[in-house]
Amino acid sequence: GEDVEQSLFLSVREGDSSVINCTYTDSSSTYLYWYKQEPGAGLQLLTYIFSNMDMKQDQRLTVLLNKKDKHLSLRIADTQTGDSAIYFCAESLSGGSYIPTFGRGTSLIVHP
Amino acid sequence: DGGITQSPKYLFRKEGQNVTLSCEQNLNHDAMYWYRQDPGQGLRLIYYSQIVNDFQKGDIAEGYSVSREKKESFPLTVTSAQKNPTAFYLCASKQGTGGYNEQFFGPGTRLTVL
Numbered sequence: 001g002e003d004v005e006q007s008l009f010l011s012v013r014e015g016d017s018s019v020i021n022c023t024y025t026d027s028s029s030t031y032l033y034w035y036k037q038e039p040g041a042g043l044q045l046l047t048y049i050f051s052n053m054d055m056k057q058d059q060r061l062t063v064l065l066n067k068k069d070k071h072l073s074l075r076i077a078d079t080q081t082g083d084s085a086i087y088f089c090a091e092s093l094s095g096g097s098y099i100p101t102f103g104r105g106t107s108l109i110v111h112p
Numbered sequence: 113d114g115g116i117t118q119s120p121k122y123l124f125r126k127e128g129q130n131v132t133l134s135c136e137q138n139l140n141h142d143a144m145y146w147y148r149q150d151p152g153q154g155l156r157l158i159y160y161s162q163i164v165n166d167f168q169k170g171d172i173a174e175g176y177s178v179s180r181e182k183k184e185s186f187p188l189t190v191t192s193a194q195k196n197p198t199a200f201y202l203c204a205s206k207q208g209t210g211g212y213n214e215q216f217f218g219p220g221t222r223l224t225v226l
Contacts, residue, residue, distance in 0.1 A: 008152065031211035042116075042202055042217030043155070050212075088154065097162070098211040099145070099170075102154035 004103035006089050011109045018076040020106045022089030025070065029091040032065060033100055034074045037086045046074070046087075076108075084110045114139045116218035118203050123223045125197075133188045133221045135203035141216070143209060144186035148172060149200040149220075158201075161186055162209055190223065197225045 006022045024032070030051050035043040049056045049063045049072075056063045062075040076083055086107050090100035116137045125131045137144065143162045147155040157170030161180040175194025180186055186205075190197045203218040 004154070040220070040222075042204075042219050044217070045214050048212070092211045094211070097160075097209055098213070099157060099160060100215065104152060104154045 003101045004089055004091055006087075006103040006106050008104060009107050009109070011111065012079050013111050014079060014081055016079055018074075018079045018083070018108055018110075020074045020076075020087050020089075020108065022072040022074075022103055023070055024072065024089070024091045026091060026093060027067075027070065028093055028095070029070075030094050031092045031098065031100075032063075032072050033088075033090040033092070034061075034063065034072075035088040035090060035102075037088065037105065039085075043088060079108075079110050081110045081112060084108055116203060116205055116216055118201075118218040118221050121219065121221060123221055125223070125225050127225055128192045130189055130191050131197075131223065133190065133201055133203075133223070135186045135188065135218060137184055137186075137203075137205045137216075137218075139205055139207070139216065140183070141205035141207050142183070143206040144180070145204040145206075145215070146170075146176075146178065146186070146188045147202045147204065149202060155202065158188065197223060199223060 012018045033048040034046045037043045060077045064073045086105040088105045089103040092098040092100045119134045145160040146158040159178040161167035177189045204215045206215045
């Protein structure tokens, strides 16, 4: 199976919170990342969390890490139409030269 | 402005032809990477280079080749041996090899083989 799994689509109303979920398989993952990709563009790192942390907050973004369940989530508060994009979860390992392994991406659609 | 450039943005080639995708960075980053993205798929690593004149195969290197003669440049050649080359290709670079070092991405090249 895939190393990093995430659902493919999420639809929310503008102003609501969005929660994008991700599961990973490698318990030795040391860094977990969230990237954003707008249509026809490259990826942009939104935030990352080190595996000894449970939570990280950065303005409207909150990352929660459940190491026991190997579950990572990204919460976007007060979602705006400009947040519509594909969001990728990724993990990296010290033994893998810290090269991220990416999930398939979750397409977030924000309705006015 | 520092960043990564990829050219061209769109590329069309006939089946059986080799094609080279350009990737240049002026961030003075040591490491550079090539990924392939297909619809509904995550990014898959083709090749990476952590230092000039050295590079390593990624997960899907067959049918591709690279060179790293200069720190700022990491061109990717899609050869005729690549069975399904139509895809979106992304180049990235990173300052060091630590997990906390941000990987910066270029805008991508969409290759269509007719």
